Amino acid sequence: MTAASDYQLSTKSPQLLRARCVAPVSRPPIADGAVKISGQRIVAVGAWRQFSAAERQRATDLGDVVLLPGLVNAHCHLDYTGMAGEFVPPRHFTDWLKLIVAAKGTRSDAEFAADWRCGAAMLLRTGTTTVADIEALPQLLPAAWEATPLRIISFLEMTGIKARRAPQAIIQEAAEKIAALPKNFHRRAGLSPHAPYSTTPELLRRSAQAARRRRWRITTHVAESPEEFEMFMHARGRMFDWLRLNDRNASDCGLGSPIQHLDRAGLLGKNFLAVHANCLAPGDAARLARRGASVVHCPRSHSFFGHPKFPFAALTAAGVNVCLGTDSLASLEPKRKQPLELNLFSELRSFARKNPRIAARAILRLATVNGARALGLAGKLGELTPRAYADLIALPYTGDTAGVHDAIINHGRAVTASMIGGHWAIAPKS
């Protein structure tokens, strides 16, 4: 084992956290482990006994907990948190789209802002430290950012089909908004052309160009439902008919799969997060892998709609980076006596139930290192390793290292502590 001292990077204002178990994710778990932090970053990870007596004297002993990286939620809509339980699973995806468009029209900005904050608080107490959030109401920023300690990448949502605005004007407006936001590593912004069906090919093309030029991440809902797949593959079906009624130009339909549609627009690249990707044509998984795009799977939202089986095996076999998101509370089925909550542990459990042969450690990677990679932050987030940001969470744990990943996946409650960038967002009880 490498000595803890080998990882030393800095001794400036260090703090040492001791835990019954440390699960770095990118390395095997460590019994009686410790994480040394200086400023915003981790400088050492190792066994408690490897640290010097002077370091140990100043340590914070967290006791019977497992310390692991804060979870990375790669897809969320915080502003829809107030729609929890408003909808039952629809028979057709298009019906749900109509309902949510109507529901959005009944709320004020102040209500959306309160819902956003409520969602952020849910994520924080359930272990998320970084969230990629779709902002349907960019006017809530940057005030919303200031209301939470979460690390946030805000993707500004763009549609344009209904408003019939010129793509150039839509992107210009988003670029001006992003330029006006405060810049730091803790909060960033990117673009989210909503979906192939709700955008024009020109908006997709120009978004891809702008994101590449300005080094933004970009994300789109794609290949979510069979109705969307049918619309782009065959220029027919329920979604196609509904959008034709709304005068959507159909000249981009019948040309291939939704993934191929995005590829033609130049959207697929290393900076791209494809959300859902449930309905793939032959060759789509290889296409995503070739371009270096990531896929975000939202297990509970997937169940709500009863979408076709998520092609996890095909995507990972092709080499696609797959990560997890919560999606919004508007696509979660209410359960009796259980309030709906944005909770990545619930997503991990839902994924584990549907994929019983996949090891818990591999499942945990989806919500940690893979999410960080999708956001261009590999090595900086999603793992406990020297030079990474000190984003970590603690869960109660009294077992040994062998069972720790299973215990993490099955964790059902709030975390006992959460640190973001070296600061306690939820302080441990002393």
Ligand SMILES: [Zn+2]
């Ligand atoms: Zn979504």
